[in-house]
Amino acid sequence: MGVYNLARAVRGVKMFSYGSSMVSLCLMPHMLISTNLAHQSLAMQAFFITPILLHVITEDYVVRLSHDTETDTYTAVTSDVFLMEKKTVFHQRQMGLLVNPDLFLLPRDYKHLIGYDQPFS
Template sequence: MIRICQRNASLHIKGLIKPAIFEGSSIKSAIISVHGINSSRNFASKVNQENELERIYYGPLTPQIKAVKIFSVSSSAAGLAAQPIIIREATTIGSTSLLVALCSVVGFFTFVTPLLLHLITKKYVTEIHYDPKTLTYKATTINFFLASVQLDFKAEDVVVPDIPGMFTTMVAKGKPLFIEARHFTHPLYYAKIMGYDKPLDFKLGVNKDDDDKTS
């Protein structure tokens, strides 16, 4: 009789525990599913924001510039690594002029060449993306370490210099940039950035007679 009661009690306890276990697992699965939905929504929103930006410009020299800069940086690293060996070998010869010449050549190709290349290519715009909601442009350039640098600006932030400098088409927020009109997806984008859609001012100057009359 006691054994029968123990079996009934154990069966009753198992019957109470199993629904609780199943209920807890269902809650956990529900929480996991809700978390998965939220993460998928956040990822989808980020993807949609990136897709909203329209690429309106691409610089065709971007692959060549990256390849040249990679070669320049790698050659500079090799020159720095080999410079102690070159100096040691040059000192064994005992010629001061030869030592100065070798150090000058190695230093030129190690330091001067990458800097000159960066000064020329830092203004080159590789891509321009446009956000139609905020009317904002995102220009991408390449820095010294081959990393992409992005600049956000609007059409009113652009200044077109009267006398453009070397490799300078416009100045956006004080930064000179170089772009080419033929590589835009549509000419209207180039005209909007450069301010060619604004009305022209044909007033060349003010005459002194007009100044005397107004005074």
């Protein structure tokens, strides 16, 4: 059994959420005409809040990560609100991303990223 990368699941959930929001956006004029309560419905609000909430939660999830040993920098690939890949170059001290430790081929790279290779003070 291999390592499970959440990147595919995160992308799938975002696509489903965007799709359901688009369908509800297309149906909203009909619903507004049919009923006066559509704009107060919790379900209608959830259709539009869910994609925003999903993006806020998963915007820092790293899909791929590479380490440049010469400059001691990392390049993280995340997805933006439009599900396009976004690259971020950062140093170990600047880490603020959600990284899956099981995706590292070399455990020493993860230990270096987290700072476990530094003396404890």
